[in-house]
Amino acid sequence: MMNAPNRGQPCSFQEVQPPAELGRPPVVAMESGHEVIGRVGAINGSGATIEIDAARLAELGTHPDPSVALSGQVGSQVKLQANRRWLLANVRELDAVGEKVIAKVDFLGEGDEDPTTGKLANFKRGVTGYPIPGARVFPVTRADLGQIYAADDRAHVEIGTVYPTKDVRASLLVDSFLGKHFALLGSTGTGKSTSTALIMHKICDMSPEGHIVMIDPHGEYSAAFKGHGELFNVDNLAMPYWLMNFEEHCEVFVTSQGADRQQDSDILAKCLLTARQKNRAAEGLNKLTVDSPIPYALSDLTSAISNEMGLLNKATDTAPYMRLKTKIDELKSDPRYQFMFNGMLIADTMTAFVSKIFRLPAKGKPISIVDVSGVPSDIVSVVVAVLSRLVFDYAIWSRNEVQRPILLVCEEAHRYVPADKTSSGQAVRKVLERIAKEGRKYGISLGLITQRPSDLAEGVLSQCGTLIAMRLNNDRDQQYVRNAMPEGARGFLDVIPALRNRECIICGEGVSIPIRVSFDDLERERRPASSDPAFSDLWRRTGDEDGIVGRVVKRWRAQGR
Numbered sequence: 001m002m003n004a005p006n007r008g009q010p011c012s013f014q015e016v017q018p019p020a021e022l023g024r025p026p027v028v029a030m031e032s033g034h035e036v037i038g039r040v041g042a043i044n045g046s047g048a049t050i051e052i053d054a055a056r057l058a059e060l061g062t063h064p065d066p067s068v069a070l071s072g073q074v075g076s077q078v079k080l081q082a083n084r085r086w087l088l089a090n091v092r093e094l095d096a097v098g099e100k101v102i103a104k105v106d107f108l109g110e111g112d113e114d115p116t117t118g119k120l121a122n123f124k125r126g127v128t129g130y131p132i133p134g135a136r137v138f139p140v141t142r143a144d145l146g147q148i149y150a151a152d153d154r155a156h157v158e159i160g161t162v163y164p165t166k167d168v169r170a171s172l173l174v175d176s177f178l179g180k181h182f183a184l185l186g187s188t189g190t191g192k193s194t195s196t197a198l199i200m201h202k203i204c205d206m207s208p209e210g211h212i213v214m215i216d217p218h219g220e221y222s223a224a225f226k227g228h229g230e231l232f233n234v235d236n237l238a239m240p241y242w243l244m245n246f247e248e249h250c251e252v253f254v255t256s257q258g259a260d261r262q263q264d265s266d267i268l269a270k271c272l273l274t275a276r277q278k279n280r281a282a283e284g285l286n287k288l289t290v291d292s293p294i295p296y297a298l299s300d301l302t303s304a305i306s307n308e309m310g311l312l313n314k315a316t317d318t319a320p321y322m323r324l325k326t327k328i329d330e331l332k333s334d335p336r337y338q339f340m341f342n343g344m345l346i347a348d349t350m351t352a353f354v355s356k357i358f359r360l361p362a363k364g365k366p367i368s369i370v371d372v373s374g375v376p377s378d379i380v381s382v383v384v385a386v387l388s389r390l391v392f393d394y395a396i397w398s399r400n401e402v403q404r405p406i407l408l409v410c411e412e413a414h415r416y417v418p419a420d421k422t423s424s425g426q427a428v429r430k431v432l433e434r435i436a437k438e439g440r441k442y443g444i445s446l447g448l449i450t451q452r453p454s455d456l457a458e459g460v461l462s463q464c465g466t467l468i469a470m471r472l473n474n475d476r477d478q479q480y481v482r483n484a485m486p487e488g489a490r491g492f493l494d495v496i497p498a499l500r501n502r503e504c505i506i507c508g509e510g511v512s513i514p515i516r517v518s519f520d521d522l523e524r525e526r527r528p529a530s531s532d533p534a535f536s537d538l539w540r541r542t543g544d545e546d547g548i549v550g551r552v553v554k555r556w557r558a559q560g561r
Contacts, residue, residue, distance in 0.1 A: 035138075036136045036137065037052055037056050037057065037060065037072055037078070037137055037138060038050045038051050038052035038053065038056075038072070038078075038101075038103070038136075039051050039134055039135065039136060039137060040080060040131050040133055040134060040135040040136075040137060041102075041133060043130055043132075043133065046106060047089065047104060047106040048080070048089065048104075048105055048107070049102060049103070049105075050080070050102075050103050050137050051101075051102060051103075052102075053099070053101075054096070054099055054101050055099070057072045060072060060139060063139075065141055065142050066142070066164040067139070067142045067144070067164060067165060068141055069164075070164050071138075071139030071140050072091060072094075072103065072139065073091060073094075074091055074092070074094055074495065075091065075516065076090075076164075077089065077090055077091070077108070077140040077145075078091060078103075078105065078137050078140060079137070079140055080135055080137055080138075081136045081138070082110070082130060082131040082132075082135060083129055084112075085110050085111065086110060086112075086113060087107055087109075087110045087127060087130075088107075088108045088109050088111070088120075088123070088140070088144075088148065089106060089108060090108055090514065091105050092106055092494065093494075108125070108513040108514065109124055109148075109512070110124060110126070110127055110129070111123035111124065111147070120144045120147055120148070123147055123512070125512055125513055142165055142168065145162055145165055146168050148512065148513065149168055149169065149170060149171065149515065154174075154175065154176075155175055155206070156171040156174060157171065157172050157174060157202035157203060157205075158170065158202070159171070159172055159198060159199060159202060159517065159519060159520060160518050161518050162515060162516070162517065163503070163516040163518055170511075170515055170517040171511075172199070172202075172466075172510045172511065173509070173510050173512075176465065176466070176510050177465075177466050178203075178405070179440060179445065179509075180440060180465025180466065180508075180509045181436060181439070181440065181445060181446045181447070181463055181464040181465055181466070182445075182446075182447050182448075182464055182465065182466040182467070182468065182508075182510060183413075183447070183448040183449075183450070183453070183461055183466075183467050183468065184196055184199075184447070184448070184449045184450075184468040184470070185450060185451070185468065185469050185470065185472065186451060186469070186470025186471060186472065187451055187472050187473045188451050189532065190470040190471045190499070190501050190502070191470065191502035191519065192451065192470055193221070193411075193449075193530040194502065194519075194527055194528060194530065195470065195502060195504065195519050196221075196409075196411070196449055196528075197225075197522060197527060197528050198519055198520060198522045198526075200212065200214070200225075200367060200409070201224075201225075201522070201526055203407075204225075204228060204229070204366050204367055207366060208362065208365075209361065209362045209364075209366060210359070210366035210367075210407070211358050211359045211360065211366060211405065211406045211407065212229075212359070212366055212367040212368065212406070212409065213357060213367075213368045213370065213387065213391060213406065213407070213408050213409070214368065214369050214409040214411070215372060215409065215410045215416075216369050216370060216371045216372065216373070217372055217373060217412045217415065218373055218411070218412075218530075219233070219373035219374075219529070220528040220529045221369050221371075222369055222371055222529070223527070223528055224527055224529075225367055225526075228365065228367065228526075229365050229368060229369055230359065230365050230368050231371065232368060232369065232370045232371065233370075233372075233373075233374055234339040234374040234375060235374075237339050238345060238349075238353070239340050239345075239353065239383065239386065239387075240295065240340070240346075240349060240350070240353065241298070241340050242293065242294065242295045242296050242345075242346075243293050243350065243353070243390065244382065244386055245293075245389065245427075246268075246290040246291050247426075247430075248382050248386060248427050249268060249272060249290075250265050251379075251381070251382050251385075251425070251426075252327075252331070252379055252382055253268055253324055253328060253331075254268060254323075254327075256320070256323060260320065263320050264323060264324060267308065268324060269290050270304075271304035271305045271308060271324075272290050272296075272304075273288070273290050274300075275296040275297070275300040275301040275303075275304050276288060276290070276292060276294040278296065278297075279295050279296055293350055295346055295347065295348050295350075296346075297346050298328055298332055298341065298343070301328065302325055302329070305325055305328075306325070309321035309322075334376075336376045339375075340379070340383070354394060356368075357370070357387065357390070358391070358404075360404065370387060372384065380415075381427070381428045382425075382427065384416055384428045385427040385428035385431055387408075388408060388410075388428060388431045388432055388435065389427075389431045391444060392431060392435055392439065392442070392444060394406070395442035395443055399442070404443070405444070405445065406443070407444075407445040407446075407447060408446055408447065409447035409449065410432065410446070410447065410448055412450060413432075413448035413449060413450040413456060414450045414451075414452045414453070414456050416428045416429065416432055417429050417432045417433060417456055417457045417460050418455060418456070419455050419457050419458060432446070432460070436459075436463040437463060446464075448460070448464065452474070452477060453472075453477050453480045453481055453484075454474070454476040454477045454479075456480075462484050464484075464508070465508050465509035465510070466508035466509050466510035467481065467505075467506070468504050468505075468506050469481050469493070469504060469506075470496075470499060470502075470504045471496060471497065471498075471499040471500075472496050472497065473497065478493070478497065481493065485507055492505040492514050493505065495516070499516075502518065502519045503516065503517065503518050503519070504517050505517075
């Protein structure tokens, strides 16, 4: 075992005279301003083992600087001496061996020694030089953290404070954060929705002419962005059915399974192409396909199905045609589907629809909140698929124009990109997986918000360059996130089950190094409608129960708000 560090001596290097042949003047070694707390033992490419004096560690706990007081504890940072540079490392694991504490640390980055003070300066992620066994270990000070997390000239938004400080600000680097996708993960009740709203508000305030589309499955974000964005639901969305491609048409119109499904799909493909060809907008198009977003009338589609059925010689072969016609008639007559399957939506409104949903121009309201809580459950995935695919297709076909990057945010993402490949809604799964893999090339950013990361399709989370992990209570979810995070964040991951509400671990491209953050408070008028009900208060109130039930039943029957 190595000799214990001398706690009675202040930490400073002796003046070092380099060999004469190097031709360099003498240099003054680093001066930390604090005493040594340990020594480096074993070293590997991503981390090291350090030996800390247990008594010295206990002394640090009373230091007035919270950063110094927590140095050496799990999840905290320490500084390692490497030649004339400082290495910053995160403490992942502690183990007691006699009077010593053995700590396993992961390297986060390195910085220069300030020539006048000896303190950390010019911090950068990554390691270019490693310490040697026996190198000294120091606590990280608040000044160090201020330098490490200081915002540079890159575009950024401040979202909270760095743990354990109260005044060192935590920032997201906007271009890296959005340019390489992100995911926000957290169990129910941890403040996930409020934290999402905070980040979106910060980005919108910085970029009032941005282009953000948020899929809101519970209708909770409309309250947060009222006056700051455009709000869409089944009452005003008016999304034309003819914007669907063939695969999406099949998810809505084809109800059969097995061999019958393939037969029905073949019939639908032929008749759908016939219906699209009848529109004048199709005139002059040499490559019209069943996927082309050309308006057509549902009556033309049913007429084409009837014509095909009339060509048959055997009555027993009419079943697939009748299945398609019955489903189409059902959608036309059901008032719940009028936001999409309405006879008034036959006009060519694609330009206007794309402009309003993608905020082109934004006019100071850069975010569209698409509330799908009122959409019938059997076509929610299709609606999300159409919106997501429009984002991707627009990005592809606008490559010769001035680029307008678009951010697509999916709340409850595990519903649309499930790990189960046999579940329904394959169209939305395919398009979101494609955006995750290829969207960055076309200026599309994807934000995934979920409480069950283990239910996400394999590989999607790994495509997210920035991970924001709030408290996760489920072991499978914790392991899933652990596998997706980079090596240097392993020490942070161990504290995920112990995070408080509105605290998170952020790692990846959007931050300089992995970081534990306490989110800022959000103004009440900017918060989503996601607060838990106060049972103890609400169950004391009474009055107007008959009126409440009557109004609810009326809206229930009318299938409207």
